[in-house]
Amino acid sequence: MSDSKISSFEVGKKALQSGDLAAAEAALAQAVQQSPDSAEMALLWAQCAVRQGEVRTARERFAALLRKHPTHFRGWLEAGHMSRQLGRQAEVMHFYRMATQVAPLHWEGWLTLAGALEAAGQWDEAAGCYHRALPLARQAPDGEAVPVSQVHALMAKSRLERGDAARALESLRQALGLMRVEKPEPDVNVTAALQIDLGDVLMRLGLTEAAHRAFERASAADSEEVLTRLAMQSFHHNLWGEAQAVLKRNVALHPGSALALWNLAHSYVESWQMDEALQTLAQAEAIAPQPGAKSMRASVAGRLGDADQALALYRELAEEEGPESAMRSSAAMSALYSDSLNAKQVADLHRSLFAGWGQGARPAAEFANAREPGKRIKLGLLSADFHHQHPVNLFMQPVLARLDKAQFEVTLYNVGVAHDDQTQQAQRRVDHWVQATTWTPVQLARRMRDDGIDVMMDLAGHTSHNRLVMLSLRVAPVQVSFLGYPGSTGVPNIDWLLADPVVVPPAHDALCSERVYRLPNTVFCYAPEADYPYPVYGEAQSQRPLTFGSFNNVPKLTPHTIALWAKVLARAPGSRLLLKAPSFRDESAIRIFRERFEKLGVEASRIEFRGPVGLADMMAEYADVDIALDPVPYNGGTTTLQALWMGVPVVVKEGQNFVSRMGASFMRAAGLPEWVAGSDEAYVDIAARMAADRQALLQLKAGLRARLQAAPAWDIDRYTRDMESALRAMWTDHCQP
Known part of the structure; x- marks a missing residue:
């Protein structure tokens, strides 16, 4: 093989590894043309077509490869992987069976076939293939042999991917048990990676305490990749504090890693710590450019109530990334929060964002x-x-x-x-x-x-x-x-x-x-299956300062909403406002919103900020609220219905599209149309009027859940x-x- 041929292949291989699919396609096409008998090059060229989503081309390339090299084990195996991605179950079985026929002593073929057979419900044959793979892994030639524990770990991964947590647990326990006796002892990061899988499986099975112990054992890792994965799994299971501690340790162990800093910044965004997020993002960018920086800044803007800035950034990203960019959905969502767009503009924006989708769709009639x-x-x-x-x-x-x-x-x-x-x-x-x-x-x-x-x-x-x-x-x-x-x-x-x-x-x-x-x-x-005890509404509530409240997320607290609520507080002397949201675990978010109210003449002492708690505790906190205030233009959905369920009526404004009319729907369905405003002025008038008559308000609150339960809209059957x-x-x- 000439140097130029080697060069084309190596260029294509590296381009494929880096994700530059266009460069990989060009280089590999040249390599295959120069060495048409090379199975290795033909295989990589077929894999390139798979990565590009060129299904027909990939199938043709695999077919050509296997016609020319009918005993090529990796070709049969990779063709099976492609068919699995396409959901072609019959082809999956054929290709994997051929892989075991051309290389009957290769453990990987039998293990892969076992996973496919389990997915098809052919349990007995699957078990036979699984157990056949185990000794073959140990007996493989030098350089190909792997510990039996690794075979069990791979089977656990296959089972977990298709949602079979119970069987995945069996394989993981086998893997971890063997690791204790295998020589040489596995690296701490290999063991930690399995402990992460074990924690994930245990969480899926509802074995929460055991899962937490597995995640804790995994935290002994020192690999950046493993620690990042541990943090991700912890976030997925709502273990935010634990995840952030892992990411901080990751940064301490790898202080020069832009990726470690990026992941920590992302965790700050997800836990609504915006100052820390932007500071850490800047540290990451000082090391290397961060392709996702604009998206993160858009997310921060949205979470701080600046919907228009978020929308502008997401639209820029959507144009940069192309027609199928996920940023188009982010832009659409941001538009729902915007104070500056009317209903028609929101609808037109949605249509324009996705106008290029659906081309070549299968007609319903077919x-x-x-x-x-x-x-x-x-x-x-x-x-x-x-x-x-x-x-x-x-x-x-x-x-x-x-x-x-x-x-x-x-x-x-x-x-x-x-x-x-x-x-x-x-x-x-x-x-x-x-x-x-x-x-x-x-x-x-x-x-x-x-x-x-x-x-x-x-x-x-x-x-x-x-x-x-x-x-x-x-x-x-x-x-x-x-x-x-x-x-x-x-x-x-x-x-x-x-x-x-x-x-x-x-x-x-x-x-x-x-x-x-x-x-x-x-x-x-709203028909909650959990039991949330109804507060006792008595004279104590009528004697305390009138408390307005909102438990909505911060992106809904737009400038229009804040200005509206400031007017309500001005019309109800002595009243206070309780704001509760995940953002308000963060002092910087509290400072920002306190300042926004102060600029509108609302004293800081009149506003209380509370951060997140568990759902049952959050529901109980509605006892501290006399009247809820609905945000505009993005109304409360779940929060409004939860407030009503706990005896808190809601002042709402009826807007011009779905998202701004949810509150009106709920209040009209509850038989409380007098709480629905048609304008900002009416919203303030209703809030002030309802707050002024404490006895009437108390009477309504005492019987509100019973009223809902008697209404058709709350009849879940x-x-x-x-x-x-x-x-x-x-x-x-x-x-x-």
Whole structure:
């Protein structure tokens, strides 16, 4: 092989490793042309096509490779990996079986086949392949032999990726047990990596204390990569303090690492410590340019209530990154918080952001699903958020418990990273659970089509871990957006938006890219499964200073909202304002918002800031609030309904789109239209009037939960039937010739 040929191959290999796919493609194409008989080059060229998402090209390259080199073990194995990503189960089995046939003494082929067989439910054959791999790993030639513990660890990873936590635990225990006796002793970071996996598995199984011990053992690592992964898993399981301690140790061990500083800065953003985040980001940038710096600054701006600055930065990033950039969803979400955009501008922005999506989508008419209006509907739910405290989980769990299984076969596609007892409960409540966190969009879309989903309900919208690009290409004949996003997505091929007559009255249909189906009462039904004791509202409450309150996240506290609330405080002498949000664990956030109120003439002594606590404790804190104030333009959703449940009425302003009309929907459904304002002036008047009559307010508060329980909008059984009727109507509409 000439130096030029070696050079082309090495250039392509390095480009592929660095992610420069265009350079890799060009160099590898040249290398293959120069050395057409090289299996190694042909394999890398096929892998390059896989990385680029060129499925047909990748299949052709693998086919050519295997025709020319039919005993090439790695070629069969990698072709199987590609087919697994595409969700082509029959091909996966064929390729992996061929890998074991051409190299029957290679442990990796048998282990990979075992994982595929388990995924297909062929347990006996899978067990045989698994146990066949174990001695082969030990007996492999020098340079290829691996410790048996590593084989168990890889099997645990395969099992965990498909959501089989119980079997993953078996393999991890085998791996950790063998590590104690294997020679030489494994590196501390190898053991720590397995302890992270063990902690993740134990958390998924609800064994929280044991999981915490595993994470603690993992913290003995000194590798930057392992410590970063430990922090990430800790964050996923809401162990924020522990994660941040790990990242600080990582920076101390690797002070010259820009990545270590970047990860610490990101953790500060996630825990709402904005001054620390920006300072640490600057330290990282002093070492090396940070490609994500603009995105982090946009996130900080949004979290500090500067929606317009966040929107401007996200739009810049969206243009820089191209049509499928995730920053488009971030820009869309930021627009909902903006004081400066009207409803039509928000709708137009959504449509323009996603105008390029959905090209080449599969038409709904091409799906082979039997068009029978009365059949048992295969309902897909797509979400990352079935875990403790998340609004999607709070609202959907009672519905899952009541859905008529005779009418609906429910498959939940979980693309999230957090797992807890609520995740497990959701898994028990559906017919099928698909753990798809690590799946490619192509793989997940194929699985959905193979499952024959009739109606796909997206529960994420433009929030984290969304798969809207995939949905824009259509994965089911009927697609509906609900709950995760308070408004129209603007995404092509989302057919329906579930709403109610207040959040989207018929006159507002033009603001929505989807058709609107209106539930008869209110769009969200709050029926908590946990017991939150109702406060005792007596004379003590009427004697204390009148306390307004808001438990909404800081991005909703826009300049318009703050100015509105300052006017309320001016009209209610002696009153005070209680603000509670995750941001207010951070002194810098408290200082910023205190100063914003002070500039509007509100004395600092009249405002109390509280940080986050557990959900039960947070609910109890509503006893300290007399009247809640709803933010504008992004109304409270979960927080408003929680306030009402705990006996706190809410002053709301009825805006011009879904996100700014949620409060009006809830208050009208509660039979309290007198709390709904049509203007800023009316909002202030209502707040002042309701605050002035303490006895009437106390009487309302004492009986508010009972009022809600008697209202149709809080009847979860009725609500579930209404949702079933909505889904049936959408399906029936599709069945029409």
